Amino acid sequence: MAHTVESVIARRRLLGAGAGIGAASLLAGCGLDRLGGGERDGDRAYCVPRSATQRRAGIGEAELAYEENDRAQPFNIDADFARQLDGWLEFFDARAGLGAPDRIRTYGAWIDGSGSCDSWHHSGRALDFARLVRGDAEIVSCRNDLWREAADLPTQRRRYWALAASLHRHFSYVVTYLYNDAHRNHIHVDNGASGAELARFSTRSRTQLQGVQAVCSYLYGLDVPITGRWDDATRAATGRVLADIGVGGSLTDDGAWTALMGAATGAAAP
Structure with a gap:
């Protein structure tokens, strides 16, 4: 393996130093999921040895590559989680209308917890997305640290949130740049x-x-303050989107979340 788990940790240490955050804090940034994200009841993350994971060269039809140098390489990941990601990518390819990626650039999946066991990375049940690429063309960039002041910000942001919506449909815990600065690059x-x-x-x-x-x-172009709370503005906006996509009701209704996020996956297509 050209780039080891240690190189991933070193990369995060470097990013943490640049942002004024120590390596432990940055790893905790991807380990906020101790109890299902710290936001709901759920199993605690746990440590597994590398041997308990599957060595994966790709997700679906897309190869995995290390973000730092775009070099294709396998990553260790929980086998069941990897199959879920295969299903996610099939959905994204069919729904997004942005083109199917042949490469997913990532900072990694399984990380040796060394006894801390406070992140789903330590269980092999987490993946950090940096970009989706096809050939020499970038389909979606998760590098908000690079494009947040770019001239094409609206396009970059729409594609980012279409990707995030597809992930939100499949997984309850998806952490974006809105959560903290540690997630501005993935x-x-x-x-x-x-x-x-x-x-x-x-x-x-x-x-x-x-x-x-x-x-x-x-x-969807609605004026919704990003508060992270289930407030009146969010109830109204999500109700309007659900009505527009032919579902109706409230986001708290069964199936409403997956319907809204599924529709949003295709909302950035040209």
Whole structure:
């Protein structure tokens, strides 16, 4: 393996130093999921040895590559979580209308917990997305640290939130740049809260509420303050989007979350 787990940790230490955050804090940034994201009941993350994970060269038809140098390489990941990601990518390819990626650039999946066991990365049940690429063309960038002041910000942001919506549909815990600065260069996703099922909405989930508020704002053009709370503005905006996509009702209704996030996945297509 050209780039080891230690190189991933070193990369995060470097990013943490640049942002004024120590390496331990940055790893905790991807380990906010101790209890299903710290936002709902759920199993605690646990440590597994590398030997308990599957060595994966790709997700679906897309190869995995290390973000730092775009070099294709396998990553260790929980086998069941990897199969869920295969299903996610099939959905994204069919629904997003942005083109199917042949490469997913990432900062990694399994990380040796060394006894801390406070992140789903330590269980092999988390992946950090940096970019989706096809050939030499970038389909979606999760590098908000690079494009947040770019001339094409609206396009970059719409594609980012379409990708985030597709992940929110499949997994209950998806962490974006809205959560903290540690996630400005990637989207973190894990199945610690949702397990083998599609995501279910919780009015207590800050990450889900930030996600749906951004989707309403940036993909549907509604004026929704991004508060991370289940407030009146969010109830009204999500109700309007659900009506527009032919579902109706409230986001708290069964199936409403997956329907809204599924529709939002295609809302950034040209």
